[in-house]
Amino acid sequence: MDKPSENAEILIPGLPFAFAQALLKKLESGQLKNGKKEIIKFLYSNARLNTMEWRWVNIRNEGDTSEYSEGVSCDSPNLGDHMHGRQLSEGDLQRLANEAGSSIDEIMRYCHEEVRKGRAEWIPAIKKEGRGWRCMRCGEKEIKEWPSIYGLAGTCPSCTALGALSSLQALLRVFDKSGHPAFSPADSNPVSFSPHWELSKAQKRASLEILNFVSSETGKDLLLWAACGAGKTEVCFPAAAWALKRGFKVLFAAPRQDVVLDVAPRLEQDFPGLRVSVLTGASTEHFAPASLVLATTHQVLRFYQTFDLIFMDEVDAFPYHGNSALEWGLKQSLKPEGKIIYLTATPSSEQQTKVQNGGMKLVRLPARHHRHPLPVPEWIKYFTGSREPTADHSELAQWIKCLSQLGPVLVFVPKISWVALYVKILRISFPEWKIEGSYSSDQERRVKIEKLRKGIYPVFVSTSILERGVTVPNVQVIVLEADHEVFDERGLVQMAGRVGRTQENPKGKALFLAQQKTPEIEKAIAWIQEQNRIALEQGLLDPD
Numbered sequence: 005m006d007k008p009s010e011n012a013e014i015l016i017p018g019l020p021f022a023f024a025q026a027l028l029k030k031l032e033s034g035q036l037k038n039g040k041k042e043i044i045k046f047l048y049s050n051a052r053l054n055t056m057e058w059r060w061v062n063i064r065n066e067g068d069t070s071e072y073s074e075g076v077s078c079d080s081p082n083l084g085d086h087m088h089g090r091q092l093s094e095g096d097l098q099r100l101a102n103e104a105g106s107s108i109d110e111i112m113r114y115c116h117e118e119v120r121k122g123r124a125e126w127i128p129a130i131k132k133e134g135r136g137w138r139c140m141r142c143g144e145k146e147i148k149e150w151p152s153i154y155g156l157a158g159t160c161p162s163c164t165a166l167g168a169l170s171s172l173q174a175l176l177r178v179f180d181k182s183g184h185p186a187f188s189p190a191d192s193n194p195v196s197f198s199p200h201w202e203l204s205k206a207q208k209r210a211s212l213e214i215l216n217f218v219s220s221e222t223g224k225d226l227l228l229w230a231a232c233g234a235g236k237t238e239v240c241f242p243a244a245a246w247a248l249k250r251g252f253k254v255l256f257a258a259p260r261q262d263v264v265l266d267v268a269p270r271l272e273q274d275f276p277g278l279r280v281s282v283l284t285g286a287s288t289e290h291f292a293p294a295s296l297v298l299a300t301t302h303q304v305l306r307f308y309q310t311f312d313l314i315f316m317d318e319v320d321a322f323p324y325h326g327n328s329a330l331e332w333g334l335k336q337s338l339k340p341e342g343k344i345i346y347l348t349a350t351p352s353s354e355q356q357t358k359v360q361n362g363g364m365k366l367v368r369l370p371a372r373h374h375r376h377p378l379p380v381p382e383w384i385k386y387f388t389g390s391r392e393p394t395a396d397h398s399e400l401a402q403w404i405k406c407l408s409q410l411g412p413v414l415v416f417v418p419k420i421s422w423v424a425l426y427v428k429i430l431r432i433s434f435p436e437w438k439i440e441g442s443y444s445s446d447q448e449r450r451v452k453i454e455k456l457r458k459g460i461y462p463v464f465v466s467t468s469i470l471e472r473g474v475t476v477p478n479v480q481v482i483v484l485e486a487d488h489e490v491f492d493e494r495g496l497v498q499m500a501g502r503v504g505r506t507q508e509n510p511k512g513k514a515l516f517l518a519q520q521k522t523p524e525i526e527k528a529i530a531w532i533q534e535q536n537r538i539a540l541e542q543g544l545l546d547p548d
Contacts, residue, residue, distance in 0.1 A: 013040070014058040021174035022153045052153040079518035080339040083114055089180035089253070089310030091141060093129060095167040096306065097176065100291050115176050117119035130158050130171035139163065140175055141305050143332030162329040165285065165302050170210045177308050180253075180339070197245035199274050201238060204373040206544045218313060218343060220373050222407060223365055225344050225358070230369035230545035231378055231535045232349045232501025233475070237267055239369060240315050240345060242276055247297055248278070252312035256298045259324035259336060261285065263317060263473050282287040300329040305410060307337035311418045314338055318495055319355075344403075348503060350494035350531070371418035377508035378532050383486070383502040383525055388518035393425045400517070401433040407513055408462055412477030415465045416499050418488035420444070426465045426484075432465065435531040471498040476529040478509040486525055487518035496528035 010020065027043070030036040036046055048054045062349050083104060092100065101111045112258050130147060131266045137147035138158035148160035158171045169175075201213060210228065215487040217226050230236035237256075244254050252291055256271065258264050261284040268282045281294035290306075297311070301324045311516035316324075318335060324330045339345060346355065346364075358364040372378070386399060417426060423441040430439050440461050442449045449469070456464050468490070481503050487495060496516065503512035516525050539545050 011432075013062055014063050016044070016059050017056065020128055020154055020172040020366060022131070022171050023210040042441060043251070044206060045340065052155075068130060082293070083111075084178075085117070087124075088116075088293075088435065089178065090291075090306055091175050091177045091308040092306065092525055093141070093169060093175055093512065094173055096290075101291060103291055115178075118178060119176075124176055126174045126176055128171060128176045129169040129173040130160055132171070136270065137171065139329075140171060140332075141166070141169060142186060142329035143336070144329050152521055162466040163302075163305055163333075166305055170505055180310050194277050195248045195278055197241070197274065198276055199238070199241060203239070204235070204370040204371070204544075206369055206542070207235055207239050207373065208540070210236075210367050210369040211242050214240060214345060215243045215246060217367075218345075219246060219282075223343065223344065225356055225364040227351060227359055227364050228345060228347045228369060230347065230349055231539070232498060233505035234349075234369045234372050236347050236349075236369055237270070237315075237317060238274075240347070241271075242456075243345070244296070244313070244350040245275070246314065247313045248275070251295070251308055253309075254296050255304070255311040255314045255337065256296075256317065257301055257304050257314060258317040259292070259321045259330075260318070261299050261300055261471070262298055264298055266473060267317070272297060282393060301334060304337050305330075307332040307333075308338050309339050312339055314342065314343045314344045315347060315468050316344060319345045320350050320352055321347045325352065350497045352494075368372055368538060370535040370542070371544035372505070372510070373512045374507045376504065377536040377539065377545055379483075379500065379503045379512050379514055380532050380536070381483075381496070381529055383512035383514050383516045383518065383529070385519065385521075385523050386484075387519035393422055393429065397429050397433065400482075400484065401430070404430070404434075404463060404519070407480040407482065407515070408513060411480050411509065412456070412459060412461060412476060413463045413480050414456075414470065414502060415463065415475065415479065416471070416483045417465060417467060418485050418490045420467055422484075423465050423467060430465070438460045439463045443467045444468065444469050466501070468495055470502070471495055474502065475505050476502065477506055478512065479503060480512050481514040483514075483516050483518075485518060485521045486516035492525060493524045493527040493531065497531050498526060500528065500532065 020159055026494050027445065030226070031038045036042060043517065044058050047058050073189055073338070086100065086104060097111050097115065098108055101108045112337065115124065119126060127140055129141065130137050135143055136160045138145050139147065139162065142160065142163040144160050144162040146161070149156055149158050151157070152172060154172065156453065161168045214226065216229065217223055228236055246506070249252050256267060264284055268280065271280050275296065278296055279293050279294045281297045283297065283299035285300065314334065314337070317327070322474060356365065359366045369451070384403070404413050406416070406517065415426065417423060420443045423443050426440040427439055438461050440452050441464060453470070453474060455461060457475065479502055479536065483496065483499050500514035503514045504510050518525065
């Protein structure tokens, strides 16, 4: 678009982007005569809009015109570096202004200039599709409709964690300005990769397979199926280093904030001097330019065709698993020719089917670094006569006393309400012990978990929030009411996977206490046995 002439006029007070687009379509199709008076007449004919004072004004008389000058820029000369590859709401642009020390007017001038030069575009935040809607940030189609003065409008219920979006708002998509498409030849960049660890034989094998996949011109998706505690994250670092040295943009994504915060210092340590942008809901800085980004899957929704390579950790975990909005966001953040590596210890049936059908490459990492087999959980028939906690807890106390001789005992329960009840029950059984518990909304969760890691609690009661990302030295596990419907095979594998994770304590016990040996229990045990069988066949386990 050329810069406007001296006689250009604009409509005041302005229209929502989607409504303006619909109006332009009426003009283009001939449904409405193309003239200033005809447009004003059309607006006043709308009963909802006729109370507003519509008028055309000369753009040169409407205040600051610097936004239309050639080479317009804000006070920050590198503002574009903070925006490339992003899709930003009006709220995001205000946050960017605050973070960059600029005014929102300066930011908007820059945005309009980027659009004028074809380096960005405005799109409706929520777009009409046929008889329905689609949120253009997260892909959600189940939009909440409501009447507005501009007609029927909609609000997206799925990505409100990033700020509410309605069909009366616009998103700015700023195209990534990389000098090369994904995985095309590029000059090497001076990226230092200095790993502070030595890969095991199993890790080296998996790492090489991943590197070969990333550096090849074929394939788009890869599944790394790793045993719990096998060190799957570090296995990906060499491939990330290969990509970063060639100027590619890399994303490490995870569903939960605690996983992101756990991985961040490891990336920063192994890539000294490289800026790592860490994005969570608690981050104070959201727009720092970086070729290596570490983010929760909610924060990934702000990116658009940005990354050449994505590592998606804990792909089967809440809230990512089964969330179409977060899945949409992850794929939307990938460049058209980019690649995704999915990491998990418990792949979904859909992923396994995709592997079997040849739609996804599979890499197995069946052994932990200490070369000991995974502890196989035992099913113990257990029933107190009621599905709810009762006064008769003598059998549970006996199992806890037995396991406590090996190390601290982590007791998983299926309901939040059971945590406090069992903490109270077990304190009566073991009055000399410090016993605590936690759950997702517990304000003291982090403090308690840190004490658990330090060995302060001989017994700790928890919901499934501790099934991932937590390593407690020498911990033993009991899953109480393991046949409860909330425990699927993936969760059971993860809970049992807390045991035997360290070199110092590679063994331990995991007990599934349940009245029934459900298919989920059987499958969880079978999965762990299969990992051990594969590891043994590949020579990745030491003889006892």
